[in-house]
Amino acid sequence: MIQVQELSHSFKIGKKGKERQVPVLKGLSFSIQEGEIVSIVGRSGSGKSTLLHILAGFLKPDTGIIEIDNVRTSVFNETESAKYRLAHFGFIFQNFQLMPGLTVFENIELPLKLSGVMEKERRQKVQELLQLVGLTEVQDHYPNELSGGQQQRVSIARALITDPPIIFADEPTGSLDSETEQDILLLIQSLNRSRGITFVIITHDDTVAETAHRIYRMHDGELIEGGASHAI
Amino acid sequence: MRFKDQIDFVRQHIRKNKLRVFMTILAATMGTAFLIVLASVGFGIQDTIRDEMLSNRLITEIDVFSGDMDAPTIEGLKQREHVKAVVNRQSVSIRQETGMNGYIGGQSLIVTDFGEEAKVEFALKEGRLPQNEHEVVVGSHFAEGMIDPEKLDAEGEPVTYNGKLLGEEFTYKFGLYENDELFEEEIPLTIVGIAKEPSKDWVHDMKVYGDASIMPKVKQIFISNVEDAEVTDLFYSDVKMYADNLENVKSVSEAMKEDGFDVYSISDELERMDVFFLVLKAGLIFVGTIAILIASIGIFNTMTMAVTERTREIGVMKAIGASPKLIQRLFLMESAWIGIIGTFIAIVLSYGISYIANLLLPIIVASALGEEDLGSLSVTFSIIPWQLVLIASVISITVAMISGWRPARKATKIDVIQALRQEL
Numbered sequence A: 001m002i003q004v005q006e007l008s009h010s011f012k013i014g015k016k017g018k019e020r021q022v023p024v025l026k027g028l029s030f031s032i033q034e035g036e037i038v039s040i041v042g043r044s045g046s047g048k049s050t051l052l053h054i055l056a057g058f059l060k061p062d063t064g065i066i067e068i069d070n071v072r073t074s075v076f077n078e079t080e081s082a083k084y085r086l087a088h089f090g091f092i093f094q095n096f097q098l099m100p101g102l103t104v105f106e107n108i109e110l111p112l113k114l115s116g117v118m119e120k121e122r123r124q125k126v127q128e129l130l131q132l133v134g135l136t137e138v139q140d141h142y143p144n145e146l147s148g149g150q151q152q153r154v155s156i157a158r159a160l161i162t163d164p165p166i167i168f169a170d171e172p173t174g175s176l177d178s179e180t181e182q183d184i185l186l187l188i189q190s191l192n193r194s195r196g197i198t199f200v201i202i203t204h205d206d207t208v209a210e211t212a213h214r215i216y217r218m219h220d221g222e223l224i225e226g227g228a229s230h231a232i
Numbered sequence B: 001m002r003f004k005d006q007i008d009f010v011r012q013h014i015r016k017n018k019l020r021v022f023m024t025i026l027a028a029t030m031g032t033a034f035l036i037v038l039a040s041v042g043f044g045i046q047d048t049i050r051d052e053m054l055s056n057r058l059i060t061e062i063d064v065f066s067g068d069m070d071a072p073t074i075e076g077l078k079q080r081e082h083v084k085a086v087v088n089r090q091s092v093s094i095r096q097e098t099g100m101n102g103y104i105g106g107q108s109l110i111v112t113d114f115g116e117e118a119k120v121e122f123a124l125k126e127g128r129l130p131q132n133e134h135e136v137v138v139g140s141h142f143a144e145g146m147i148d149p150e151k152l153d154a155e156g157e158p159v160t161y162n163g164k165l166l167g168e169e170f171t172y173k174f175g176l177y178e179n180d181e182l183f184e185e186e187i188p189l190t191i192v193g194i195a196k197e198p199s200k201d202w203v204h205d206m207k208v209y210g211d212a213s214i215m216p217k218v219k220q221i222f223i224s225n226v227e228d229a230e231v232t233d234l235f236y237s238d239v240k241m242y243a244d245n246l247e248n249v250k251s252v253s254e255a256m257k258e259d260g261f262d263v264y265s266i267s268d269e270l271e272r273m274d275v276f277f278l279v280l281k282a283g284l285i286f287v288g289t290i291a292i293l294i295a296s297i298g299i300f301n302t303m304t305m306a307v308t309e310r311t312r313e314i315g316v317m318k319a320i321g322a323s324p325k326l327i328q329r330l331f332l333m334e335s336a337w338i339g340i341i342g343t344f345i346a347i348v349l350s351y352g353i354s355y356i357a358n359l360l361l362p363i364i365v366a367s368a369l370g371e372e373d374l375g376s377l378s379v380t381f382s383i384i385p386w387q388l389v390l391i392a393s394v395i396s397i398t399v400a401m402i403s404g405w406r407p408a409r410k411a412t413k414i415d416v417i418q419a420l421r422q423e424l
Helices: A048-056 A078-088 A104-115 A119-132 A148-160 A178-195 B003-016 B018-055 B071-078 B114-119 B212-225 B246-258 B266-309 B311-320 B324-369 B386-412 B416-421
Strands: A002-013 A020-032 A037-042 A063-068 A089-093 A166-170 A198-203 A214-219 A222-228 B061-065 B083-092 B095-100 B103-105 B109-111 B124-127 B135-138 B147-152 B158-160 B169-175 B187-195 B208-210 B235-243 B262-265
Touching: A002 A048, A020 A048, A020 A063, A020 A222, A037 A048, A037 A178, A048 A166, A048 A198, A078 A089, A078 A104, A078 B311, A078 B324, A089 A148, A104 A119, A104 A148, A104 B311, A119 A148, A148 A178, A178 A198, B003 B018, B003 B324, B018 B266, B018 B324, B018 B386, B061 B246, B071 B083, B071 B235, B083 B114, B109 B212, B169 B212, B187 B208, B187 B212, B235 B246, B246 B262, B246 B266, B262 B266, B266 B311, B266 B324, B266 B386, B311 B324, B311 B416, B324 B386
Parallel strands: A037 A198, A037 A214, A089 A166, A166 A198, B109 B208, B135 B187
Antiparallel strands: A002 A020, A002 A063, A214 A222, B061 B235, B061 B262, B083 B109, B083 B235, B095 B103, B095 B169, B103 B147, B124 B187, B135 B208, B147 B158, B169 B187
């Protein structure tokens, strides 16, 4: 379970000496249950991406507490945060963020390499996931040889490889056509059901948001629970 | 991340930028090879001079200078710690002449203790050591010094003695330099042994070696022919001590100096020479290191470019859980890899250059000097000992890692959010 209390964050903008503080998150408190799909919807600049970056440990909040399964992650330093991310989080990005010099197989394998898993076990897990996302045929291809949908499937497989309990998805279908978008959303729902993975989806698209069990709406740094999705 | 995977990761990145990495390795190779070859000249010259010094004498030899070298003093020297032998060669400081079967020579008489001589390097080629009065051993070139004054060979040179020596008797006469005539008395001497040839080709040993039993007769002739003769003026001593091994030469020398003897050993000279060459080699290594430092600019540039180019990739790695330490290590490994490969190639190259230099330079020098016999030039221009390889490797790899350190630090400081926003 993810528990957030009084989370605030602001950015300094402007020239040196003439900077001013712009609050982005204003005392947010909310929780996300284990096995939930939660969408955080909002316009550009509403603070939804900043919220995800703080939840994922890319940014340290100015104030507030984040606890994940009773572990206070908001006090982690950079190294602790990286270690926690590797073991507990998976990421799906809008522009896939695959390594261009690595093959599909190697991209999916990367988090396991970082975890120090033995080669034999890595190969076995990657093959399982390639089958799950239907990319066995293209495992030796490089990302630039794949379609957008295929690249996002690689990204999903990479997010799943360490069996994380939580996956953060930042505009997961933002670069895809509507047909592929549906495929990816169905895959996310299916993974949530079959593996009990908690998904936190950041989106500005209501269609995507409606895939979730619950929707939070971000507006001007504040969070309003939008109730259960119509799709569920 | 396992070490093997880290290596694979680094190699994968190097393969992606082959040309740039190759040029950087080339610069590192040239810098390191320059250092090794430059310093190898210092090692080579030192070795040549050292060999030259050692070839002329035994390394454990200590010359002892003292006015009053009587028998008890010599015995005292033999009793000292770490002394293997004390050879007191006494020469006769007068005009001498030998005669045998019509041939005459001017070979000088050396009175010595054969027991002590045998402990060091004196050995016989033929025959035996003297056992009876008037028996002597002659140098291996003794016959060359015996000439027939009335005969000349085809080239106009005096004819030298060519007959057998062992068992032959010859006469030994002497006199004062200021008189034309030698003393009338002759000492008959019998050759019972011929000394082994000296190890150096250019040394001709024509001496006559006798033991102390010959001294009374020589003294008696001298006294009977010279008024107010001082027998002490007749013989002069050349005392050499031999330490049991090289390590003890210094301690034996020091002890002798403390007791008021004037001594000289090659270790003193070697020590001074070693200090000089240590400074020279350090200077050469310093100059060589400057070349490596210049090469390090290339490594710094390559690594900085690598970090800049891979900003997004570093961001992705950090996002999915790579620790800053791991990122830093991967980049340091990459610069170290460049250093290691560069150093390895440089070592191989340096040995090749050193080999060719030692092969060609004597020929070039010989031609410049107009020397035909190249074999006589035993100069080593370049030597690469393992210590030099070790020093150069440590300098080169350390400099490579230092050059890569700042870019590696830069990589760890890459902001994940900024990096993920970068366009592909």
